Amino acid sequence: FSVHNNMAQLGVEELIERLTLGVATTLEKRPGVSEVSLSKFPQAERHTLVGWEQRNSCILPDDLKSFYLTTNGLLLTWKVNINDTKVPVGEMKINSINELSKLSHAGSTATMGSNITIADVEHEGDDEPHFDGRSRIFELDACNGVGKVCLVYMKAVPGEGLPAQNAEIWFLDRSLCWSHLATNFTTYYRLMLMHMGLPQWYYSCTDVGLSPKAKQWCNLYAPV
Template sequence: MLLHTYACMCMILWHIFCLTENLPGVLDVRFAEKAPAEKRCLLSWEQKNNCALPEDLRDFYLTTDGFMLAWNSKLENEVVPVGCMVINSVAQLRPLIQSNVYSLPNAPTLADLDFDDDLQESDGPEQPHFDCRSRIFELDPCNGNGKVCLVYKKCTPGVMAQQCEVWFLDRSLFWHYLTPSFTAYYRLMITHLGLPEWQCNFTPYGPSPQAKQWAALYQPLTFYGDPYLDTSSEPLLNKLDPAKAFRGKAKPPTPKKKQPAQVPASGGSTAKGQGVSWRHSVTKR
């Protein structure tokens, strides 16, 4: 059943991206068809790495030995690579490189840079380790923006690992949980169309502004700019009220300055009377 399901998913995905070639700006859709992997290759991988492939991933490899679909976009007069979906073949499903980070003597390894358990968040799943406690294999190189990995946790030396999850390792060597199974990750990858840095949507910092622009252009129905929610469990959006935004503000009336009252000096009444008689004389003239 899973073999038929993965075959249908690949065919549907291929037909969908054939249709996108007719959309404005999308061109050069490339789909690398690969023959199914042989069962002996899967058994050899399990014996070599002492890990049991999950049933869904095993059925995927028995349908196609890896997966690659890429597409470009025309930006003005320049062709820019945008979408890329990759699942490594069985031969490329190699352990995460454990070599030295630097080419200097006594340089630290990834295991030396591992974090302690007390620094991990208690509310999330237990993070993978670079030492013997975890066995990590690369599923997708993510064009250099990190790595999507198949992770076996709580491993015991000499015992075949059974349970695995899919995690995203960013360039700063921080782990971010993606899905509990390969099938869930495959569906997630199709949903995001292989857009640049789509895995960063599951990190606290999110994708870059340029990646957000691509997502808003080609994934407008499922794109969200900010994963954080307010108290009402709704996305924080910039809500614009035209009635308030374009309504003219009434200026408050300018207060009139009170002129200081003039206190009449001695003889003020006489001067007032003289002023009145002078005005009368002017009128008569």
């Protein structure tokens, strides 16, 4: 994500092409794919990122910071033509810095469906995120209600006076279980592009696994 350093020399289309590693162009050539839409966001201001870090007492990872200095969020969607109907299939989304909101245990209004909130999550071990102050958790993508992709600071003990660092990417599924997705944002970002934002692709990294329908989409458009 060092591309933001050369933004002045890049046109908008070339910048977007580099940002998505050519996925948008590749999708347009796939049989049956239509309406590939890549939203364009202005770059975040550096003082906005500093403000977020100060409010949340967390240091943004360098790769995520560079991403936001290139584009303040990402939304790439695409559809498939089925029997003269355009069906929404893929979505690749990264929340803007303004939408990178904290998930907390007490009083949380974030829901996972069926009136279940993340406040219902209980954990015994120390190897996964907690909502009791040991971790700081921020939502990167709401995943259309099938879970939440989160930026997680695992060691964020209050009272030490130092900002939390070394965030990882985790997935909270609808069964309220955590699954580790990536040790850094760049790895997660490439995973998302590799899966082309196919429905429920996050579950390929969980013990639950993909649903039969999600497997069909993967076999068609991301067999590797």
